[in-house]
Amino acid sequence: MLTVNVNFVSHAYPIHIGAGLLDRTELFAPYLKGSSVALITNATLEPLYAARLKAALAPLGKELIQIVLPDGEAYKNWETLNFIFTKLLEAHADRKTTLIALGGGVVGDITGFAAACYMRGVPFIQVPTTLLAQVDSSVGGKTGINHPLGKNMIGAFHQPQVVIADTALLRTLPLRELAAGLAEIIKAGAIADAGFFDWIETNIDALNRGDEAATAEAVHRACGIKAQVVAADEREQGVRALLNFGHTFGHAIEAGLGYGAWLHGEAVGCGMVMAATLSQQLGLIDSVTQARLKQLIAAAHLPTQAPPLGNERYLDLMRVDKKAEAGQINCILLKRLGAALVERVADHNLCAALTASVQPDAVVKPNA
């Protein structure tokens, strides 16, 4: 088992990474204080893993409240959140009840936000079941739901007590979701660690086929990078914004096509290529660096060409990004492999990058 410690001033927590951790009672035991536990998962995962997690918790003698959500990004909304609140209130969950999120980013984000708001805050534990959730949404305490006018617009910073990332759960992950997780791993290398970027290039075939040792090392290194960045900036006032590399374009793709058409990781993969193209056009990086990033994204079976939404629509969608200020769009740009910066970018520069990134006849669904 590998462990990354996330050290915030106000709260520290460990991320445990390894095969078979779901069954290990002793990893959960230190964090369950109250008399009840709420296990929150989705309808796809419940038959696969809920019984095992319940068996792991059974020796602890807690009352178990099970809440099963519908599966999919389309349900990351207020109605689902309120369903959780209703179930918790009906079961008389109290301020010491710990919520356990068993699932991918959607289950993790919505459960974390439910934990942030239920009775103004209860503890929660993340058990991420996708590669994307293991490297991304479990680290940093961002929780939330979507609003029809913007993704993740409503949420809170709320840190888990512990993250238990069982890499054996990834064996049942569809290949498309594996690729989506690789996008965030590549991102970590691109913005913060050129040596890790090299390592991913060398090991991309092993990662593509889900090799366990390679995957565990990638999760460990990517979580370590993210933990360092977020610990320096818990509330995203500064350096943490760099973790949004690829996300300003990516969120526009997701919103423009309708949430769920592309996976988040697919949109971020493509968004990183777009941001690299913009960085090159602005003279920050050379064409070789842009090409290396684009090639690695392609090698991870992620899309590299943006869907043709129209430049105006892209700009409108990017203006509701959380990093925007007074309608001005801030982008994360590459300085070189392993280093990034935030910069306000003029509309005409964005349009040039969008035009270069869009292939008019591109197939919109990357794996359709």
Next chain:
Amino acid sequence: MLTVNVNFVSHAYPIHIGAGLLDRTELFAPYLKGSSVALITNATLEPLYAARLKAALAPLGKELIQIVLPDGEAYKNWETLNFIFTKLLEAHADRKTTLIALGGGVVGDITGFAAACYMRGVPFIQVPTTLLAQVDSSVGGKTGINHPLGKNMIGAFHQPQVVIADTALLRTLPLRELAAGLAEIIKAGAIADAGFFDWIETNIDALNRGDEAATAEAVHRACGIKAQVVAADEREQGVRALLNFGHTFGHAIEAGLGYGAWLHGEAVGCGMVMAATLSQQLGLIDSVTQARLKQLIAAAHLPTQAPPLGNERYLDLMRVDKKAEAGQINCILLKRLGAALVERVADHNLCAALTASVQPDAVVKPNA
């Protein structure tokens, strides 16, 4: 102008108290960082005060987003909250947009919660327009909305940048709402300051007729007491629970009758009498102390007898209180005037107090 400073470890803010503060640009100016400001109020207050507040803000040159909510506790729910989010997103409000709550407890609580969740947190300012809001909901950072299964069950701790309590706004306050505010002022004396309790007894007639000097002093002293208590316990892990004196019974009354039938302050006023009766039955205080509290509540034109919901219904409603643990009800009890404690109370003791507090033929609406 009187000022109380609320000093949290993570954040300090001032509460300014005095007549005519609504018009003073310089009280708002230090706290408005972004390029836009959202003024959030309700349909009753908008025609009374919005133009004055906008005139005060005008010299600062901010884009102003006005959001008008329907008036009433019945609207302190998700639909209203989401209406705020939609308006903010449509107006491209960003992370530096400050929300200003111009209103009573409902507007303040829902605006504060919107500020806590919009883009995972934006700054906000409280301009409380009721006596209750000036002494209670503006101090301590509790924000939230109601759920059909419980009052204030969904929320966050989110501290304002500044509270501007203009006591001249209370001149238009209905007498019933003035009395509701006195309940929280009496509470502050009862749990923490016997001298202040004496002062209220002496000045109750002046307070009842809205005498400005007496009211400003009462607000200042009650806010000072509350600020001391919450600063010692920002997240309500310990001593802060004492501020809930009267609230466990009060919340049950509000939920049992349907939110809005009794005002929050009326329910808390009656709830304090019930808690004093329970304290007496448990041998903590004598009958003279119980009678003094009951008499002061009556002198403030607040109800002293509980509506006949039935003991079982009361217990059910009290079990969803946020202080309950594993279905056990915790109550705030009086040790003497000026001192309180939290204690788990057995159902049969609660039933005895409920029976003593309920007059079967009582008129349910205190001012009907």
